[in-house]
Amino acid sequence: MTTFAELGLSPSILKALEKTNLKTPTPIQAQAIPHIMKGADLMGLAQTGTGKTAAFGLPLLHRILDLGHPPGPKHVRALILAPTRELIIQIKDNLEVFTKGTAVKVTMVVGGASVLKQAQALSRGTDVLVATPGRLIDHLEQGNVSLEKCGYLVLDEADHMLDMGFIHSLRKIAKHIPQRRQTLLFSATMPKDIEEIADTYLRNPVRVQVSPPGKPAEKIAQGVHYIPMGDKAKLLEDYLKKHPTEQALVFGRTKHGSEKLMKLLVSWGFKAGSIHGNKSQNQRERTLAEFKSGELDILVATDVAARGIDIPTVRHVYNYDMPNVPENYVHRIGRTARAGAEGTAVAFCSPAEMDELKAVEKLLKKPIPVLGGAPWAADIVAAAPKPGQNRGQNRGQRPGGQKKGSQPPAAKPAHARPAPKPGARLQGARPQAGKPGGGGQAPRRDGARPKPRQA
Structure with missing residues (x-):
């Protein structure tokens, strides 16, 4: 049985692992960690819940610990990109457990949080930056962070980043990172676009796969x-x-x-x-x-x-x-x-x-x-109406309110509907400010145009 000690991780990381539930490496960890420790680019394919964060996080932290000196102001040693705030928080929390008792600093930047506070944290420099692509680009454009000394790039949940349209953001960010770097790509599925990303950003990557892409956990x-x-x-x-x-x-x-x-x-x-x-x-x-x-x-x-x-x-x-x-x-x-x-x-x-x-x-x-x-x-x-149509259905009824087994009522032709009397207001309509008798949407008091309702 392989142990974390046998993988060659530093004593300080092994000590932190003793206080976690991680006792033995998962298959993706056992296969990926040795290659990453040697400095190889890697493409890891594994379903969710298999321990991918530790698979790239542990060897990355091991290599950073070997440097022995803090990063300069605004500089970043390793960048981890992920598509959602929840995933970023999860990665940061895990890395902070692994680095407990060491001098390694982990910083997080995501949307929906204070840009000023993030900028202040970035100004001091960080060993590992975990970020969503959009917010990172904001900080790069404002000069709050520099990636010119970044030696490691990790793309986590790369397939989901593609689904969310982050490929253009990735291209912008990659321009700020030196080409001489170690790049790691992890994904649960393997669409053709992921192959193209690997060809573009990885150099002769080692491919590690512990289960077929798209296959859920057996249990x-x-x-x-x-x-x-x-x-x-x-x-x-x-x-x-x-x-x-x-x-x-x-x-x-x-x-x-x-x-x-x-x-x-x-x-x-x-x-x-x-x-x-x-x-x-x-x-x-x-x-x-x-x-x-x-x-x-x-x-x-x-x-x-x-x-x-x-x-x-x-x-x-x-x-x-x-x-x-x-x-x-x-x-x-x-x-x-x-x-x-x-x-x-x-x-x-x-x-x-x-x-x-x-x-x-x-x-x-x-x-x-x-x-x-x-x-x-x-x-x-x-x-059947497609999802999103006839919203507001009640329990026990089909969308649109009709009972089970019944047919939806046929719509009356426009010419068959009685015309409203002159000056009459449609039932339920609210007059628009400045337009007596109008049926439009009333403007907000702050003068802003009302936003369309989102699904």
């Missing part, structure tokens, strides 16, 4: 329920009541829908919180801390949290809405069965989501076991 028991959209909330309630003492993650498609579902669960007596793009950085950090501490049993989230939650106590993942990107299914369910534990993942599939389910099963190269219902017939799928 996750998966299943799918075919159920009308309006019945999903009641089914979720039934599942949550079966495991009242176990933590669960519920994934929704939209920010508004996830928030609405969370409030519904709270009204039913569940200890639930939510994380999505409409929450501030402080709100997201506070909710995650409450979930980690056990104050919350249920966390409702959008895909912003599909990568970046490393909580071993999560036993159940519910795909309340099927993901638009099939790879996100793997990342979602990878939030359970972490660190060798077991977990369950249940997907709820409405008629409008059959295409998403088929895409997921194609990625997995096998069907997901059916727990309830039966695959929707083609005519039902064709008639």
